[in-house]
Amino acid sequence: MKIATWNINGIKARLETATTWLKSASPDVACLQEIKSMDEAFPTSAFEDLGYNVAVHGQKGFNGVALLSKLPFDDVTRGLPGDPDDVQARYIEAVISVASGVVRVVNIYLPNGNPTASEKFTYKLSWMARLKERVKQLLTYEEPFIVAGDFNVIPAPNDVYDPQSWLDDALFRPETRAQFQAYLNLGLTDAFRACHDEPHQFTFWDYQAGAWQKNHGLRIDHLLLSPQAADKLVACEIDANPRSWEKPSDHVPIVVELSL
DNA sequence: ATGTCGATACTTTATCGA
Numbered sequence: 685m686k687i688a689t690w691n692i693n694g695i696k697a698r699l700e701t702a703t704t705w706l707k708s709a710s711p712d713v714a715c716l717q718e719i720k721s722m723d724e725a726f727p728t729s730a731f732e733d734l735g736y737n738v739a740v741h742g743q744k745g746f747n748g749v750a751l752l753s754k755l756p757f758d759d760v761t762r763g764l765p766g767d768p769d770d771v772q773a774r775y776i777e778a779v780i781s782v783a784s785g786v787v788r789v790v791n792i793y794l795p796n797g798n799p800t801a802s803e804k805f806t807y808k809l810s811w812m813a814r815l816k817e818r819v820k821q822l823l824t825y826e827e828p829f830i831v832a833g834d835f836n837v838i839p840a841p842n843d844v845y846d847p848q849s850w851l852d853d854a855l856f857r858p859e860t861r862a863q864f865q866a867y868l869n870l871g872l873t874d875a876f877r878a879c880h881d882e883p884h885q886f887t888f889w890d891y892q893a894g895a896w897q898k899n900h901g902l903r904i905d906h907l908l909l910s911p912q913a914a915d916k917l918v919a920c921e922i923d924a925n926p927r928s929w930e931k932p933s934d935h936v937p938i939v940v941e942l943s944l
Numbered sequence: 945a946t947g948t949c950g951a952t953a954c955t956t957t958a959t960c961g962a
Contacts, residue, residue, distance in 0.1 A: 693962085694950050718962085720951060745951055746961065796962060804961095836962095890962090891948035934949075934962085 685782060685944045687789060689715040689832040689905055691888075691935035695750075696720070698933055699727055705926055706734055711939055712754045713780065715791035715832045719748035726750060743773035749791050749833070755780050764792075766814035774811070782944045787913065788822065792833035797854030805854050808836070812863040819870055828913035828944060831872065834935065835906045837864045839874065842883035843903035855904060873914040875907040875940045876922070887922055888935045896927055907940045916942040 688711035692698040695716070706714060714736070719726060723742040731738050736752040741762040751760070757778045764775035774793040779786055792815065797808030815831075822829050838856045841847035850856040868874060876885070886901025895901065909917060918941040927936045 697950060718950095798962080893945080893947050895948095931949095 685713070685787070686711040686939055686941050687713040687715070687830055687832060687907065688937050688939045689717070689791070689834070689907060690937040691717040691793070691834040691905060691933060693718050693933040693935065694720040695726060697931065699730060701926060701929060701931065701933065703730060703734060704929075705923075705937060706731075706736075706752070709923065709937065709939065713789055714752040715789065716750040716752070717748075717791070717793035717834045719750050720745060721748055739776060739778055741773045741776040747773045747793055749773060749776045749793050751776055751778050751789065751791050753778065753780055753789075755782065758786065764811065764814050765818060767810070770811075784944050786827060787942070787944055788825075788827060788829035790818075790822075790829065790831040790833075792831060792835070794833065794835045794837065796836045797860065800852060800854050800857060805857075808854060809859055809863065812860070816863065816866055816870070819867060819872065823871060823910065826912060827910070828916065828942070829910045830875075830913055830940070830942075831867070831908040832906070832940075834904060835864065836904055837861065837906070838902050838904055839864055839877075839906075843885075845884065845886075845898075845900045845902075850902075855902065867908055871911050872908040873911075873917070875909050875914075875917060875920040876903070876938065878909075878914070878917060879920040885922055886924070887938055889927060891934050905935055905938050907938060909940070909942075913942055913944075916944055918943050
């Protein structure tokens with residue numbers, strides 16, 4: 685089973701790009717972030733035509749996440765628990781039945797958090813703490829699950845082209861990295877790092893300043909596996925090709941294969 | 945080189961977020 689995550693930066697601007705990639709890569713599940721669309725405006729039928737079931741948690745203008753799955757959803761939950769006042773659409777979770785039982789897919793668009801002197805950074809850190817609580821809850825089920833998405837976290841210095849210049853950025857601040865490390869300490873596995881130890885394997889290149897051409901990238905999109913999912917890990921690969929296409933997203937897809 | 949995108953609204957250009 686192949687599970688992909690991709691921040692597509694606007695589904696209206698990226699529908700053809702997304703469907704082209706899905707036809708070629710054919711993941712069983714795709715986690716999309718930054719759809720920047722309300723539920724009713726999401727092009728559900730375009731994905732149904734490719735054989736996907738579709739679940740959306742949308743928002744006008746910003747944020748928004750969507751799940752695509754070739755297998756039907758047993759259950760879908762929208763919104764990260766822990767703060768009833770949080771109205772930002774950044775979390776959707778689904779349970780999917782597979783031959784070996786079930787797999788739970790958690791699709792997140794973790795807050796960016798910049799600038800670090802603003803309430804945006806405290807919102808990011810509190811959101812990360814809430815996600816930790818949700819992960820702890822899910823771990824008690826002792827089932828395979830995956831937390832996939834745009835984490836807006838650079839886990840380590842070799843995940844950014846120039847760590848020195850990112851030291852005070854919300855994506856690389858010690859508080860941010862410590863919370864990401866806390867997910868690993870709970871028992872989650874960074875699927876990409878379990879398969880690859882090469883430095884400078886990026887999933888994002890800014891539109892500005894020729895970042896793609898200079899390979900000034902970041903590794904901020906991640907797939908974290910529960911112990912039961914990590915036991916089934918086969919492979920994990922970044923597909924950087926779509927970054928060179930016409931009208932690209934600033935992120936590229938990353939795919940994990942599990943023997944579920 | 946504060947350099948690029950996508951979406952929005954008191955829209956045809958400025959703003960916000962990333």
